Every structure is written in C-alpha cells, then in structure tokens.
Amino acid sequence: MPSFSYSPIDRNALIRSDITQVNEFLQDSQSRILIWYQGKLVKTKDKRLYFLFEEIVNLTHSLSEPVYLGRHESLNYFAYQLNHWHPDFDGLELVNLRQASLTVSDYHLGLLYHSQGILNWHSNHPFCSQCGSRTRVINAGHGRQCENSECGREHYPRVDPAVIFSIINNSGAESKILLARKSIWDEYRHSVIAGFVEPGETLEDAVKREAYEETGLKVDNIRYFDSQPWPFPGQIMLGFSCETDQWETELVDQELESAQWLSASEIEEKINTAKLKMPFRASISWLLIDHWFKQQSGYSVDT
Ligand SMILES: [Zn+2]
Incomplete structure (x- = not known):
C-alpha cells in the first residue's frame, strides 16, 4: 500500500x-x-x-x-x-x-x-464563534482564544473529513475504472469521485452516498486505501476503493460534467492521443488510479 x-x-x-x-x-x-x-x-x-x-x-x-x-x-x-x-x-x-x-x-x-x-x-477564524469578539493566537500558533474576558473560549484548528474513492467494475471482460470530470477543470482532466462526510455518517456510508449522488451507482466492497491532508482550506482526504457491477451511470446531483468507464489500455490510448489528463502526481486521486492501473498493466500510469 x-x-x-x-x-x-x-x-x-x-x-x-x-x-x-x-x-x-x-x-x-x-x-x-x-x-x-x-x-x-x-x-x-x-x-x-x-x-x-x-x-x-x-x-x-x-x-x-x-x-x-x-x-x-x-x-x-x-x-x-x-x-x-x-x-x-x-x-x-x-x-x-x-x-x-x-x-x-x-x-x-x-x-x-x-x-x-x-x-x-x-x-x-479571526472572531470567536461563541460571542463574536476578536480572538488571539495561543499555543505557538496551534489555537486561538477569545479576547472577551467574560467568554475566553479557546478554539482549535478543525479538519474537515472528505472521502475520495475509485469505483471499479470487474463484471465485464476486463476491469474498468470510472473516471469523471467537472466542467471547471481544464480540458480532458479527469479524476475519481470525492465528497464531504456529513455529521453522523460513517466513512463507508459517505462513500456509498456520494457514489450514488454523483454517478447513480450503488457500490460495495469499500476498502480503505490511504489518506492525504488537503489544506484547501482544511480538509483531510480519506481514500477508498469500491466496486459495482452496474455499468449505467446517472449524474444525479449534476456535480460532474461526465463520467466514463475506462480499461487500463483505453486510459493509455487516450493519454497517448492527448484526450485524457490525469490528476497531478502528488495527489491521492492519482495514487488511487495508479494503484488499480498497475494491477492491470504491471506499470505506472503516465500523467
Ligand atoms: Zn468569545
């Protein structure tokens, strides 16, 4: 791993x-x-x-x-x-x-x-979420405290969990991965699926919900992969892989512009003809795709 x-x-x-x-x-x-x-x-x-x-x-x-x-x-x-x-x-x-x-x-x-x-x-976080007063830095930059002496509440950095996951379909002649894109990305850029974890939700349930909302797919066999801090502004990306035997996708919540199933050889061909761009290499999305791609081809996917 x-x-x-x-x-x-x-x-x-x-x-x-x-x-x-x-x-x-x-x-x-x-x-x-x-x-x-x-x-x-x-x-x-x-x-x-x-x-x-x-x-x-x-x-x-x-x-x-x-x-x-x-x-x-x-x-x-x-x-x-x-x-x-x-x-x-x-x-x-x-x-x-x-x-x-x-x-x-x-x-x-x-x-x-x-x-x-x-x-x-x-x-x-310049202001106190309890009383609205200004806050000052404490703890060598790892916290803030409300300057209102009647409040004095301490605040500590939050990290928001998000799930990011590859969806694999092994029910056909060859294994395929779902690669999706958002309209705001540069042309041909594709990635895996991601979304925020909601309160009261397990990570696995977040994967299932986001998979369905974004692609209409019902997924299972959800396995933890790796994690990556993502300070834009303060997330941690929790990586998973999951599977489905359903081919037909539906962009239910319209967050994605498109999603397509691709085999390793199809990915290679599209990259070689400049019709597909991978996520940048130092990202967990690239690692998720590369992990599956290597299992299929024996070598790393190009960028
Ligand atoms: Zn306060």
Whole structure:
C-alpha cells in the first residue's frame, strides 16, 4: 500500500505552551521559516523554501503570528502568513502548493501541507464563534482564544473529513475504472469521485452516498486505501476503493460534467492521443488510479 505525505518531523506539541522555549527556537539562527502569501509559498532570493530568522526579523509587522511546526534533526521549523506585502519581497518567486509539490521530498511536503492548513485556519477564524469578539493566537500558533474576558473560549484548528474513492467494475471482460470530470477543470482532466462526510455518517456510508449522488451507482466492497491532508482550506482526504457491477451511470446531483468507464489500455490510448489528463502526481486521486492501473498493466500510469 502506498504511503502518502509521510513526514518524519516531530511536531513537538508538548512545548507549544512554553512561550520562552518557542521564542528561543524561533530566534535560533538555524531555524527554518516558511512564508505564505495569499495561498502561495514565497521562495527566498536564491530559491530556497525556507527563510532564516535574520532575513525576516525586520519584517515582522508585515507578518502574522508565527506557527511552530516542529523539529527535525535539531532544526526547528516555523511558518508565517505575509499579511501585507513588503518591498523586501519584491521580485521573489511565489509558488502554489501543487507547483512546490513537484520538486520537494515527502518530508518537505508534509511541512507545506501542515503550514498551509493551519495558516488557512487562522485566516478564516479571526472572531470567536461563541460571542463574536476578536480572538488571539495561543499555543505557538496551534489555537486561538477569545479576547472577551467574560467568554475566553479557546478554539482549535478543525479538519474537515472528505472521502475520495475509485469505483471499479470487474463484471465485464476486463476491469474498468470510472473516471469523471467537472466542467471547471481544464480540458480532458479527469479524476475519481470525492465528497464531504456529513455529521453522523460513517466513512463507508459517505462513500456509498456520494457514489450514488454523483454517478447513480450503488457500490460495495469499500476498502480503505490511504489518506492525504488537503489544506484547501482544511480538509483531510480519506481514500477508498469500491466496486459495482452496474455499468449505467446517472449524474444525479449534476456535480460532474461526465463520467466514463475506462480499461487500463483505453486510459493509455487516450493519454497517448492527448484526450485524457490525469490528476497531478502528488495527489491521492492519482495514487488511487495508479494503484488499480498497475494491477492491470504491471506499470505506472503516465500523467
Ligand atoms: Zn468569545
């Protein structure tokens, strides 16, 4: 089974409440700092992912409160949101998570997902959901607390579960996978099916419900596959495979533009004739398709 976005970093969560220790780590000349601006990562002048404290010490009025991400091999990692553009960043390259994920190892990718997810949560939660007052950052960036002394409620980052799954039909002469597309995607881009888990629902029931709502298919043999943090803005994608012996699809809730059954050889032919684009390679949707494709063909699907 593939393992996705495995990050060996120690989140070091037990020291988050020790402000003195966290500040000491932040000001350590070796500490590594990620800076995000409007959903994109800012790279340093020499294209590094990480800034050093001395490079940002005079810019803190443009930055959010720091988030302590953790420690790995004696180095400490932090992330900031750039709230206001500062001339010192002029000319620096901005990359989105998808672009960054093409060139970094799983270890760095884990830090990118972690930082993007938690900074998104901060951006979206400036006020207390209990009383509407402003909140302030606590716990080294891993929580917020209401500033209203009569309330004082603490808030912690939420992660919203979503299921993502391949639907396989083995009832014909050859195994086929259902590939679907949404009208907003670029031409020929296809993927597997995904949707949010609702309150009170098991993950397996969410797969069954979403499969029916989006494709009209009744599925069973639902098996867990893998998971992937998806900080857009704060999901975790829980991957499954499932099966059906029904061929006819119906786009019941109209979320999809189309859905089609394809064998491994049909996928290959469509990719080779530029009539099909796979999801990007660092995504669980690609892994789900590739896992099935490899079982059929013995090799990985192209992108
Ligand atoms: Zn409050």
